[in-house]
Amino acid sequence: MKRTNPLISIIVPVYNKEAYLRECVDSVLEQTYRRIEVILVDDESTDKSGAVCDEFGRADVRVRVIHQKNGGPTAACVTGMKAASGGYYMFVDSDDYLEPEMLAQMVERLAGVPGELVCCNHVVEKQRGTEKMKSAAEPGIYEGDRLREQIKAKLIGEEKKVVPLSRCMKLCEKSLFEGNETYYDYSLRFGDDTNLMYPALLASRRVVIMKGAYYYHYRYVEGSLVHGYDEGLFVGVERLMEAVKRTAEEKKAPDAEGAAAREHCYMLMYVMKNELRSPGKGYRKRIQSIFGDEQIRAMLQNTPITVTERANQLLYLGMMYPGGVLLRVLRLVLRIYDRK
DSSP states (O other): OOOOOOOEEEEEEESSOHHHHHHHHHHHHTOSOOOEEEEEEEOOOSSSHHHHHHHHHHHOTTEEEEEOOOOOHHHHHHHHHHHOOSSEEEEOOTTOEEOTTHHHHHHTTOOOOTTEEEEEEEEEEETTEEEEEOOSSOSEEEEHHHHHHHTGGGSSSOSSOSSOOOSSSEEEEGGGGTTOGGGOOTTOSSSHHHHHHHHHHHTOSEEEEEEEEEEEEEEOOTTSTTTSOOTTHHHHHHHHHHHHHHHHHHTTOTTHHHHHHHHHHHHHHHHHHHHHTOSSTTHHHHHHHHHTOHHHHHHHHHOOOOOOSHHHHHHHHHHHSOOHHHHHHHHHHHHHHHHO
């Protein structure tokens, strides 16, 4: 393997994460791999996150701070990429943190070629404990037909992602993102990672899946967009799927139409889970309106998907048969799960 020692641009989109930001940036600056620049993009935070960014900028010459009007996480990432000097990008969410050897170990797997990407695994940090999460893909190097058939063909439309579509946990050669802005929907708050990374992964020419390598710590924050009730989630999922379908078709993803339809069905499970978490009494009427829609019912009935996880089986049952009694049972089960 070709030895390489590139400058890596670590891009941290920041929005109202004052409580965790110092731990996050400290973990980046403490990487044993030293050829880094750190770009903190403050997306018009309303807490003291912007001031914390400025403190780091004054204290370490490797840190650059950009303050911008609020545009959402994808806009912040794009701003960071435009300002970056490195040949490789790494994205780190501002409430997460890294193990010190993460970058050094990922750089060891680089070949120094265009279109390459290295993926490590991560640890989910919950209030009641931690959980190790890994890619469904077997560890190894994927190129050519193996990359197309075992990675690109399974990026969407699978119950368990062959490679998580998170922007984090990855070291990406910068050309992966060139020309992709046409696919970005900056209004997305749910699925913005997929919107950013799906076209990049389809453009990849070499993907490395590391073995073990639980270097990235993802903080499960109670009440976040991902884990609380979001009244606009259904609309957001529909917008995300428009972007995903267009990306799959124009980038000629394997089985683009079928994979996108299956992915849409899986995404609707998030919608069902979200609506069951609604604090209002009208949750059943809203669920029946969404899943009783003629187009959605037709897609669900005509798109076979594999559902193996018990929680997903229950959600899928609710999607297919959104009746009143079943919804009450599912809502109770979800409330018990959320307390764990």
